[in-house]
Amino acid sequence: MNLPNLKNPHIFQKVGRVDRKSLSNCDQLLLILTTKPAASDLKQLPSSDKIQRLLRKSPSRSAPSFKTRLSNTRQTLIVSKSIAKDATAFEQLTLGRKLVAEACRETTGSVGICVIGFSAEQSKSIYNCVIAAALAAAFQLPSFKSKKQKGSIKSLRLLGAIEKIDTSRVEAEAKGNNLARWLTTMPPNKMDAITYSDLVQTLAKANGWSFKRYGTKELTKLGAGAFLAVAQGNENDSASILRLCYRPSVKTEKIDLSLVGKGIIFDTGGTNLKPFQSMLDMHGDMQGSAVAVGTLLTISELQLPIAVDCWLAITENRTGPVAYKSQDVVTAANGKTIQTVHTDAEGRMVLADTLVLASRDKPAIIFDYATLTGSCVTAITTYYSGVFTNRPELHPRLKHAGRISGERVWPFPIDKEFMADLKSETADFLQCSPKAPGDHILAANFLAEFVDSNTPWIHMDLSAGDNDGGLGHVNSKFTGFGVRYTMSAILDENLFKANL
Ligand SMILES: [Zn+2]
Numbered sequence: 001m002n003l004p005n006l007k008n009p010h011i012f013q014k015v016g017r018v019d020r021k022s023l024s025n026c027d028q029l030l031l032i033l034t035t036k037p038a039a040s041d042l043k044q045l046p047s048s049d050k051i052q053r054l055l056r057k058s059p060s061r062s063a064p065s066f067k068t069r070l071s072n073t074r075q076t077l078i079v080s081k082s083i084a085k086d087a088t089a090f091e092q093l094t095l096g097r098k099l100v101a102e103a104c105r106e107t108t109g110s111v112g113i114c115v116i117g118f119s120a121e122q123s124k125s126i127y128n129c130v131i132a133a134a135l136a137a138a139f140q141l142p143s144f145k146s147k148k149q150k151g152s153i154k155s156l157r158l159l160g161a162i163e164k165i166d167t168s169r170v171e172a173e174a175k176g177n178n179l180a181r182w183l184t185t186m187p188p189n190k191m192d193a194i195t196y197s198d199l200v201q202t203l204a205k206a207n208g209w210s211f212k213r214y215g216t217k218e219l220t221k222l223g224a225g226a227f228l229a230v231a232q233g234n235e236n237d238s239a240s241i242l243r244l245c246y247r248p249s250v251k252t253e254k255i256d257l258s259l260v261g262k263g264i265i266f267d268t269g270g271t272n273l274k275p276f277q278s279m280l281d282m283h284g285d286m287q288g289s290a291v292a293v294g295t296l297l298t299i300s301e302l303q304l305p306i307a308v309d310c311w312l313a314i315t316e317n318r319t320g321p322v323a324y325k326s327q328d329v330v331t332a333a334n335g336k337t338i339q340t341v342h343t344d345a346e347g348r349m350v351l352a353d354t355l356v357l358a359s360r361d362k363p364a365i366i367f368d369y370a371t372l373t374g375s376c377v378t379a380i381t382t383y384y385s386g387v388f389t390n391r392p393e394l395h396p397r398l399k400h401a402g403r404i405s406g407e408r409v410w411p412f413p414i415d416k417e418f419m420a421d422l423k424s425e426t427a428d429f430l431q432c433s434p435k436a437p438g439d440h441i442l443a444a445n446f447l448a449e450f451v452d453s454n455t456p457w458i459h460m461d462l463s464a465g466d467n468d469g470g471l472g473h474v475n476s477k478f479t480g481f482g483v484r485y486t487m488s489a490i491l492d493e494n495l496f497k498a499n500l
Pocket residue numbers: 267269317343344345346347
């Protein structure tokens with residue numbers, strides 16, 4: 001199995017007034033206007049009289065839009081939509097996805113993007129959001145169709161900007177998000193636990209990260225009984241915890257950031273088998289690990305001067321004669337004992353030991369990602385993901401990172417009293433509650449038992465990881481949610497070096 005082609009289409013830029021020649025290089029032009037475009041702004045465009053006429057004819061007064069074709073040799077299709085000057089990042093990303101979808105209805109090659117009538121700051125943000133959508137749409141997700149699919153976006157042309165736009169971050173984020181979505185979409189027979197581990201090793205080699213695989217023998221020595229309980233149901237000895245290390249050229253002693261991800265290659269639910277509908281998309285239950293490795297790729301592409309570890313907990317959750325079951329008692333790598341209740345609550349089991357291992361090196365902050373609970377979806381739908389932290393004073397900043405990245409999150413509590421719902425007669429605590437509501441909150445409180453309380457930790461329950469029709473800039477069901485978010489958390493909110 002080869003890694004996907006993560007190369008983004010080339011981005012050309014032509015600063016200043018839009019001329020006919022630049023337009024004639026585009027098969028499609030995505031034109032973004034304000035909801036009340038001024039005639040003086042439109043004058044910057046060729047055929048501005050025609051555009052004004054089309055805008056007047058728009059069925060919507062509050063959000064005018066139109067489509068037209070230029071009479072040049074390419075018959076350039078202009079798709080125009082408008083957006084409010086105070087639109088959020090999520091709204092800008094969503095606009096980008098819709099524009100790109102309209103343009104991609106026909107064979108594309110060279111797609112122009114032009115933003116007119118906004119302040120320099122807003123304009124930069126909109127260009128970046130539409131680029132993010134175009135790079136997501138241009139990427140080829142795994143396809144096993146016998147017939148080749150039609151060609152997609154080959155290049156992007158930014159037209160009409162006041163100054164050159166720095167696209168390095170959006171391009172690096174696109175690579176991370178595309179990788180995460182590609183891995184998550186892979187059919188489970190094409191990418192099993194071994195193939196996944198091998199792919200990650202190839203990726204590590206290509207990017208100069210160190211790679212270590214902790215197989216079941218080493219994990220037994222480390223006492224990782226919670227992870228191994230889930231792994232024991234695998235048909236083959238294929239489970240492992242992977243550790244990747246990205247180190248910048250600048251010498252650093254301590255680890256600035258540790259990324260941890262749940263990588264359940266296929267979740268049958270185990271002995272407590274899932275019904276058909278709940279099991280259907282369970283090849284996507286490794287998305288947390290895909291987001292962790294996608295985020296590492298983005299950081300590495302940007303050559304950020306921070307030392308980052310990435311820990312991936314990779315196994316299947318299978319049913320079978322030796323699979324773990326309710327009432328088993330296991331000991332995790334930090335010595336705490338767990339009474340198992342429901343074998344479908346395997347995510348917290350594999351993360352428990354992985355968080356213990358990640359904590360041992362005392363990173364400045366840990367982020368973990370997991371498609372962990374159905375109750376998080378019930379609580380906040382698939383439009384937001386849930387976040388939890390052992391530093392509740394961070395809640396406003398966590399929400400803010402969601403707002404500015406367009407990957408929106410909402411915080412939930414971690415408090416000692418929740419552990420009363422996980423009280424066990426035979427072990428330190430229960431794996432989950434047989435009846436209590438708020439499983440996403442109980443799961444996070446369970447995980448907190450495996451993180452050193454001196455280490456700031458953020459847990460993301462990826463309820464927005466799977467959204468039919470896409471979300472924000474992303475047009476696929478699996479969204480790779482978390483890569484953009486984390487980049488905002490570390491670059492815009494500076495969470496990794498905050499004095500927590
Ligand atoms: Zn499960």
